[in-house]
Amino acid sequence: MKILAGRWLFDGENIVENMAVAFDEKDGNIVATGSAEILETRFPDVPIERFEADTIIIPGLVNPHVHLEFGAHTTELEYGDFMGWLQSVIAHRETIVESCRASCYKKQIDAMAQSGITTFGAVSSYGKDMRACHAAPQRVVYFNEAIGSQPAAVDALYHDFSARLHESMKLANEKFVPAVAIHSAYSVHPILIKKILKEHGDLLLTAHFMESPAEKEWLEKGEGDFKPFFENLLKQNRPLATPGEFLSLFKGKRVLLTHAVQADDALLDKIADAGHTITHCPRSNRLLGCGRLSIQRLQKRGIGCLLGTDGLSSNTSLSLWDEMRAALMMHHDEDLRKLAISLLRACTSTAACALNLPIGRIAEGMSADIAVVTLPSKLKSADQVVLEAILHTDNVDRLYIKGKQHAIK
16 A cells, blocks of 8 residues: 655546545556545555655546557648648558557657556557557557548448457557557448447447538538548549537437547537547647637536547647647636636646546555655645646656556656
């Protein structure tokens, strides 16, 4: 058993002062929280490790949306416009994906651990990162992605998807959770979606949704930059479904929708009514010219907002600290300190709830996924602590995954 005590502790919801956490290193769960004095009395034979006053104990961070298979990308892809980026992905994806081998995946996984990420959702198009994700020290939700818009190819597409999902199911354990990703409303035929949901709809689900202005114009009007793209590449002259029809396919199921930058009020109402969540990827949205998600509109409807990094094909790092800093600057009309707390919740307790996992909070019975962060100086005010942690943290100083200390390189 182990007890960690510091001046500051973020429990997944709020910042509290002079709190400690006790956890069982064998079963990997949190046993109790409270003041160091209370835990010392309750567990007299357990030594307490006390940190300096400039540290904060937090739950391990959760990155629910990352594409590891594009981790070898540096400068091949074009930024600034979604369609330009998409065309460059099509032109270079085979080279980029084939260039990312075991060491490439390990480098990304290690970097996430160093920054305090103890759980991540890997969206996999090809299954090439499966073994690396299974071997990762973190907990991994492995989203096997389905993509394909041609009705004549539905059976073949389902066979490929099903084979990858079956392979991941054989590896399933407490730390490796197979799941399903539907690429998007514009790229997956409704027949294929219905077939997947009928067979595997009980698994965790995610989908890209209403990411760019081009996607919005295509799905709603059958016009815009996507029109020549689909006509020339796939001989397709109309969208597969409207945004509302796409959401209706998931009736009775909860989905982690990624981006939703271009979702209007009517769609957000549908998302709220269905209990879906939205994963916000501010840096990816900026680099691809997608616009800015209105988090006020999510808050108004009680929609859970997570924070994800997307992949290195549309980002510069897989660090949630970098993502939080970007969000602080992007959402300039929000109260800075309140936004900081909201962002850290998005990376811990809110994400854990969406993934239905016993993580993201420092509370009795939760998994002991814990990080220790050093602040730049001793802070006197609790409402400064989370903001300063976001502004100044790159890597964590101590990391525990399921109660076991993970070496930080």
